[in-house]
Amino acid sequence: MVKIAPSLLACDFAILKEEVTSVRESGADLLHFDVMDGQFVPNISVGLPILESLRKVTDMTIDTHLMIENPEQMIDLFCEAGSDMVSVHYEATNHIHRAIQQIKSHDKLAGVVINPGTPVESLSQILQDVDFVLIMTVNPGFGGQGFIDSTLDKITWLDHFRKNNNLSFEIEVDGGINDQTGKLCVDQGADILVAGSYYFNHDDYNEPVRKLKGE
Numbered sequence: 672m673v674k675i676a677p678s679l680l681a682c683d684f685a686i687l688k689e690e691v692t693s694v695r696e697s698g699a700d701l702l703h704f705d706v707m708d709g710q711f712v713p714n715i716s717v718g719l720p721i722l723e724s725l726r727k728v729t730d731m732t733i734d735t736h737l738m739i740e741n742p743e744q745m746i747d748l749f750c751e752a753g754s755d756m757v758s759v760h761y762e763a764t765n766h767i768h769r770a771i772q773q774i775k776s777h778d779k780l781a782g783v784v785i786n787p788g789t790p791v792e793s794l795s796q797i798l799q800d801v802d803f804v805l806i807m808t809v810n811p812g813f814g815g816q817g818f819i820d821s822t823l824d825k826i827t828w829l830d831h832f833r834k835n836n837n838l839s840f841e842i843e844v845d846g847g848i849n850d851q852t853g854k855l856c857v858d859q860g861a862d863i864l865v866a867g868s869y870y871f872n873h874d875d876y877n878e879p880v881r882k883l884k885g886e
């Protein structure tokens with residue numbers, strides 16, 4: 672069964688605790704936490720103080736997506752602040768193995784992310800070492816953008832790669848996910864669907880979870 676990860680970027684931060692309670696009750700599986708530094712992406716979002724507060728009010732798995740330059744400088748802090756999963760962009764570091772090992776040294780699940788313009792084959796040397804791969808299906812930096820169809824082939828490629836090499840990393844997708852694009856991704860082998868605007872635009876959060884899970 673596919674896992675659903677609402678992206679808190681689209682929630683109402685003024686009532687974060689209530690939002691997180693509603694997300695849990697909706698049957699979602701993970702909390703996706705987007706960190707933007709204004710350098711790697713042209714936007715700034717939330718950081719360590721919000722993550723620490725979030726950790727205090729939920730036992731849900733927190734999936735931290737670091738859209739920041741030089742992630743090695745911040746990985747320890749984001750692990751210690753309460754993340755359960757941390758992903759770093761392949762494009763943001765010259766030393767992806769070091770960054771992945773740094774996350775794992777905290778006993779956290781480690782993921783690598785690629786932008787829509789980055790070929791998925793670039794990941795072939797790191798796939799043995801990661802717990803999950805995050806395929807960006809929009810250019811990162813903003814919620815509410817349209818799904819880029821050409822990213823679907825990357826999911827297919829990853830699904831074949833893991834089967835052919837007996838690997839068990841999960842495939843997560845992020846950006847422009849709704850019930851239709853979500854189904855396309857799941858059909859290609861995606862295991863985790865991140866949904867921001869589609870999820871939080873519903874009055875009843877049970878509905879997007881049901882639809883994204885194809886129920």
Ligand SMILES: O=C(CO)[C@H](O)[C@H](O)COP(=O)(O)O
Nearest residue numbers: 811812814815846847867868
């Ligand atoms: O990483 C992200 C943006 O860079 C977000 O997770 C993503 O955009 C979710 O928002 P939406 O579902 O509205 O596209």
Ligand SMILES: [Co+2]
Nearest residue numbers: 678705736845
């Ligand atoms: Co994200």
